[in-house]
Amino acid sequence: MTAHSTDLKTLLKDPSLLETRAFVAGDWVDADDGATFEVRNPARGDVIAQVADLSRAEVKRAIEAAHAAMKGWQARTAKERAQVMRRWFDLMIENQDDLGKILTAEQGKPLPEAKGEIAYGASFIEWFGEEAKRVYGETIPGHQPDKRLTVLRQPIGVVGSITPWNFPNAMITRKCGPALAVGCGFVARPAAETPLSALALAVLGERAGLPKGILSVVTSSRSSEIGKEFCENPLVRKLTFTGSTEVGRILLRQAADQVLKCSMELGGNAPFIVFDDADLDAAVEGAMASKFRNNGQTCVCANRIYVQAGVYDDFARRLAVAVDKLTVGDGLVEGTTTGPLINEAAVEKVEEHIADVLAQGGQVVTGGKRKDGLFFQPTVMTGVRDDAKVATEETFGPLAPLLRFETEDEVIAKANATIFGLAAYFYARDVGRITRVQEALEYGIVGVNTGIISTEVAPFGGVKQSGLGREGSRHGIEDYLEMKYVCLSI
Ligand SMILES: NC(=O)C1=CN([C@@H]2O[C@H](COP(=O)(O)OP(=O)(O)OC[C@H]3O[C@@H](n4cnc5c(N)ncnc54)[C@H](O)[C@@H]3O)[C@@H](O)[C@H]2O)C=CC1
Numbered sequence: 001m002t003a004h005s006t007d008l009k010t011l012l013k014d015p016s017l018l019e020t021r022a023f024v025a026g027d028w029v030d031a032d033d034g035a036t037f038e039v040r041n042p043a044r045g046d047v048i049a050q051v052a053d054l055s056r057a058e059v060k061r062a063i064e065a066a067h068a069a070m071k072g073w074q075a076r077t078a079k080e081r082a083q084v085m086r087r088w089f090d091l092m093i094e095n096q097d098d099l100g101k102i103l104t105a106e107q108g109k110p111l112p113e114a115k116g117e118i119a120y121g122a123s124f125i126e127w128f129g130e131e132a133k134r135v136y137g138e139t140i141p142g143h144q145p146d147k148r149l150t151v152l153r154q155p156i157g158v159v160g161s162i163t164p165w166n167f168p169n170a171m172i173t174r175k176c177g178p179a180l181a182v183g184c185g186f187v188a189r190p191a192a193e194t195p196l197s198a199l200a201l202a203v204l205g206e207r208a209g210l211p212k213g214i215l216s217v218v219t220s221s222r223s224s225e226i227g228k229e230f231c232e233n234p235l236v237r238k239l240t241f242t243g244s245t246e247v248g249r250i251l252l253r254q255a256a257d258q259v260l261k262c263s264m265e266l267g268g269n270a271p272f273i274v275f276d277d278a279d280l281d282a283a284v285e286g287a288m289a290s291k292f293r294n295n296g297q298t299c300v301c302a303n304r305i306y307v308q309a310g311v312y313d314d315f316a317r318r319l320a321v322a323v324d325k326l327t328v329g330d331g332l333v334e335g336t337t338t339g340p341l342i343n344e345a346a347v348e349k350v351e352e353h354i355a356d357v358l359a360q361g362g363q364v365v366t367g368g369k370r371k372d373g374l375f376f377q378p379t380v381m382t383g384v385r386d387d388a389k390v391a392t393e394e395t396f397g398p399l400a401p402l403l404r405f406e407t408e409d410e411v412i413a414k415a416n417a418t419i420f421g422l423a424a425y426f427y428a429r430d431v432g433r434i435t436r437v438q439e440a441l442e443y444g445i446v447g448v449n450t451g452i453i454s455t456e457v458a459p460f461g462g463v464k465q466s467g468l469g470r471e472g473s474r475h476g477i478e479d480y481l482e483m484k485y486v487c488l489s490i
């Protein structure tokens with residue numbers, strides 16, 4: 001670990017963005033029992049903050065306050081709510097540099113990438129502020145002469161939100177954007193690894209004019225306890241979760257008791273397919289973007305790279321050259337392209353996947369070893385078998401495993417042979433092949449000749465065991481609305 005500590009406050013233009021109290025019912029509070037948990041900088045290992053460690057009692061108060069605040073918030077017009085959301089967006093962009101530094105300090109991604117996440121996260125606040133003005137109802141021709149039928153679309157109610165550490169800003173705004181824009185109350189429980197970005201978001205939301213109590217950020221190290229409060233509290237009408245499929249299953253089981261409506265953005269195992277008619281330079285560029293963004297810690301990262309036999313060796317060589325240009329280091333240091341992994345378990349997972357490929361006779365082309373602390377060499381491996389752990393489990397780290405294939409039918413079958421179905425990518429130029437492959441891949445998102453697919457204007461989400469529902473786009477607002485059919489007899 002780097003010796004020097006991270007004195008975050010001195011790095012910020014506005015140190016008041018570095019909040020360590022929880023935001024409950026419109027007040028900044030310590031935990032009732034004064035408990036706190038540590039937040040560490042994964043690049044340096046030092047403690048950068050002690051944050052309020054809430055229990056269910058405080059979360060219950062936050063839920064009740066969100067429920068109470070909805071009446072007044074829903075009484076405002078969609079335009080008035082949109083104006084608050086727009087101010088929130090503007091404040092995020094004005095403070096992008098500070099928000100980026102806070103994010104890099106607690107999550108590790110390089111500052112340019114962190115600032116990119118702030119812009120991406122802010123785009124959901126902007127987008128759904130606008131979308132809220134277009135939540136239309138319906139009139140339906142009556143089934144009897146004296147009947148007038150209408151359909152209303154109303155805010156679902158209080159939303160409980162649980163999010164991961166890998167995108168500590170955008171994963172929250174992708175949820176609270178639509179929820180708050182339509183008039184819901186929102187209680188966010190961020191990952192304990194990265195609470196500071198969520199708290200800074202609330203500081204700006206309060207400044208933008210969100211009414212007292214409509215948004216809470218309940219920081220806690222006791223994730224399962226908070227999850228149970230969300231699932232068991234009768235005032236909660238919606239649970240929205242982003243994280244692993246394993247935890248998604250736990251929450252869905254818990255939510256079943258109240259038949260609680262859930263949105264789930266879960267794990268992935270993205271295939272990245274390079275056909276022999278691909279533009280190899282473009283394919284290398286796409287693989288670099290998809291595989292090594294956030295040091296491989298995204299649910300839509302290329303997890304298995306299939307290369308058609310005729311271009312396998314050439315692609316492997318070109319990819320290794322590009323990977324060797326990456327600069328691993330502290331995300332707050334200029335020039336760093338690749339930060340640390342989030343924790344020791346993440347490092348060990350990458351080591352386990354590499355060892356497994358080697359044990360099966362595969363080779364390391366470049367990288368392959370951990371560096372000091374939580375840093376890891378970006379790695380390319382060849383000779384990877386279809387039954388390797390890296391082909392069936394999500395690595396969530398900087399490992400690019402290359403698997404060889406012969407035919408289109410063979411690679412589609414292999415790409416689809418997983419319980420996951422979030423993102424898939426392929427590079428080809430033949431229009432018939434592009435059409436056939438994009439239709440045959442069983443995924444919620446398909447990148448064709450691109451490795452980056454994320455945008456607020458398109459529906460993000462998975463099929464199979466990668467999730468339920470969609471976030472972003474005009475569809476993303478549906479998860480925070482209920483439909484009411486009114487049958488008027490005249
Ligand atoms: N589909 C998507 O958009 C995304 C999926 N993921 C997936 O999540 C995993 C990596 O992120 P992690 O944060 O490690 O995932 P995780 O599933 O371990 O944790 C996600 C969040 O759930 C909380 N949590 C854990 N156990 C819980 C429980 N029993 N009850 C309530 N909350 C609980 C954690 O504290 C964290 O805030 C990977 O599998 C990745 O693919 C991560 C980000 C986005």
Ligand SMILES: O=C(O)[C@H](O)CS(=O)(=O)O
Pocket residue numbers: 166167170171297298299300453454460
């Ligand atoms: O958590 C994630 O991995 C994000 O959903 C990926 S993205 O939205 O930034 O592509």
